[in-house]
Amino acid sequence: MELLKKKIRDEGMVLNEHVLKVDSFINHQMDPVLMKEMGKEFAKRFKDNGVTKILTIESSGIAPAIMAGLELDIPVIFARKKKSLTLTDDLYTSKVYSFTKKETNTITVSRKFFSEDDTILIIDDFLANGHAAFGLADLANQASATVAGIGIVIEKAFQPGGDELRARGYRVESLARISSLKHKTVKFVEEQ
Amino acid sequence: MELLKKKIRDEGMVLNEHVLKVDSFINHQMDPVLMKEMGKEFAKRFKDNGVTKILTIESSGIAPAIMAGLELDIPVIFARKKKSLTLTDDLYTSKVYSFTKKETNTITVSRKFFSEDDTILIIDDFLANGHAAFGLADLANQASATVAGIGIVIEKAFQPGGDELRARGYRVESLARISSLKHKTVKFVEEQ
Numbered sequence: 001m002e003l004l005k006k007k008i009r010d011e012g013m014v015l016n017e018h019v020l021k022v023d024s025f026i027n028h029q030m031d032p033v034l035m036k037e038m039g040k041e042f043a044k045r046f047k048d049n050g051v052t053k054i055l056t057i058e059s060s061g062i063a064p065a066i067m068a069g070l071e072l073d074i075p076v077i078f079a080r081k082k083k084s085l086t087l088t089d090d091l092y093t094s095k096v097y098s099f100t101k102k103e104t105n106t107i108t109v110s111r112k113f114f115s116e117d118d119t120i121l122i123i124d125d126f127l128a129n130g131h132a133a134f135g136l137a138d139l140a141n142q143a144s145a146t147v148a149g150i151g152i153v154i155e156k157a158f159q160p161g162g163d164e165l166r167a168r169g170y171r172v173e174s175l176a177r178i179s180s181l182k183h184k185t186v187k188f189v190e191e192q
Numbered sequence: 193m194e195l196l197k198k199k200i201r202d203e204g205m206v207l208n209e210h211v212l213k214v215d216s217f218i219n220h221q222m223d224p225v226l227m228k229e230m231g232k233e234f235a236k237r238f239k240d241n242g243v244t245k246i247l248t249i250e251s252s253g254i255a256p257a258i259m260a261g262l263e264l265d266i267p268v269i270f271a272r273k274k275k276s277l278t279l280t281d282d283l284y285t286s287k288v289y290s291f292t293k294k295e296t297n298t299i300t301v302s303r304k305f306f307s308e309d310d311t312i313l314i315i316d317d318f319l320a321n322g323h324a325a326f327g328l329a330d331l332a333n334q335a336s337a338t339v340a341g342i343g344i345v346i347e348k349a350f351q352p353g354g355d356e357l358r359a360r361g362y363r364v365e366s367l368a369r370i371s372s373l374k375h376k377t378v379k380f381v382e383e384q
């Protein structure tokens with residue numbers, strides 16, 4: 001997605017070889033117009049897949065996901081990483097390991113929002129080692145729902161998540177795919 | 193806002209005299225069309241106030257805030273309640289006490305997204321005791337920014353937050369104001 005790649009080039013900051021900072025338009029400050037365009041792009045790629053619900057995870061996945069839900073005119077659910085005052089129903093849960101924090105967290109969704117009749121589009125902001133995406137797919141699988149695919153804003157293609165998801169048969173659609181963050185430079189997959 | 197009040201009557205669940213559960217359209221599953229309408233309503237109420245940025249807090253504030261930002265065509269920042277991988281800049285921080293959890297949490301925003309030239313619209317999903325709203329206003333005040341007002345989706349008017357914010361001179365615009373949750377019934381402020 002050219003608009004996104006331009007924004008990454010203009011405003012993204014390469015913190016180190018593994019981390020791209022995009023706090024000015026995705027992870028802290030958000031650009032609503034760009035979010036709407038990303039929602040349209042996800043909707044375009046998945047409009048023929050019979051998607052009935054979008055599943056994302058708090059917090060940075062919410063904005064792109066709600067815009068995609070608006071375009072596809074379907075509900076959007078965000079998985080919780082921590083306790084919430086009113087999320088007390090029967091839950092599906094999945095464990096997600098964090099390399100950075102060296103800890104395992106539990107993500108949860110309410111069972112009542114998913115059924116075997118649902119076709120789920122998973123959306124998240126970053127795809128790195130893929131643990132969050134696999135966790136969300138696991139929640140959908142526990143509900144016996146169909147996973148239409150995984151929509152990602154920025155995929156770090158030099159990390160294994162994307163390959164591992166695709167090897168498992170998931171369709172992964174990334175709006176930007178980064179091949180390298182070496183030398184403080186963002187390289188996108190086509191521009192080897 | 194009639195559409196919101198209808199949704200609350202149809203899908204809201206009164207858990208007890210103090211808590212309304214709206215997990216099916218705000219706090220877990222989100223209704224994108226309703227979110228867009230709420231964004232339009234916030235924009236309508238604040239369009240003449242020269243708002244330059246919207247400030248909300250993760251997680252449930254993000255969807256209504258991004259939709260209001262889309263309508264007003266301005267950036268939206270969500271304050272963090274916990275550490276984030278890339279939120280490492282100079283920060284404004286504020287302490288927010290939770291009666292329920294009996295603990296004080298720190299909320300943070302990056303200093304670089306706020307200046308004295310900004311006019312901030314604060315948006316959040318619930319207004320109860322007002323601690324989160326006061327915390328967000330404190331962040332804006334630390335930046336010497338102007339607070340145009342506080343946009344709330346659901347105000348529990350039987351709790352003190354709204355009165356306390358208004359007594360401090362803040363303009364509080366709530367899309368629905370609840371006077372009581374007694375007898376498992378939602379009563380809105382006009383219908384005494």
Ligand SMILES: Nc1nc2c(ncn2[C@@H]2O[C@H](COP(=O)(O)OP(=O)(O)O)[C@@H](OP(=O)(O)OP(=O)(O)O)[C@H]2O)c(=O)[nH]1
Pocket residue numbers: 018019020021022027057058059060061097098099100101125126127128129131156276277278
């Ligand atoms: N900006 C940025 N973030 C990255 C990058 N790579 C991964 N992340 C994010 O970092 C967070 C850390 O994820 P971990 O679960 O600790 O993953 P790990 O196994 O890779 O260490 C995740 O945010 P999260 O839990 O989804 O947080 P939130 O923003 O949704 O609250 C993930 O999206 C990157 O290059 N840049």
Ligand SMILES: Nc1nc2c(ncn2[C@@H]2O[C@H](COP(=O)(O)OP(=O)(O)O)[C@@H](OP(=O)(O)OP(=O)(O)O)[C@H]2O)c(=O)[nH]1
Pocket residue numbers: 084085086210211212213214219249250251252253289290291292293317318319320321323348
């Ligand atoms: N559904 C629902 N929620 C209510 C109600 N009253 C307050 N809340 C939410 O409960 C959470 C608890 O806030 P606390 O900070 O512990 O507040 P407290 O002083 O009132 O105990 C807040 O969610 P949060 O921290 O903003 O969580 P998040 O959803 O944004 O992640 C607040 O918005 C209610 O009647 N119904």
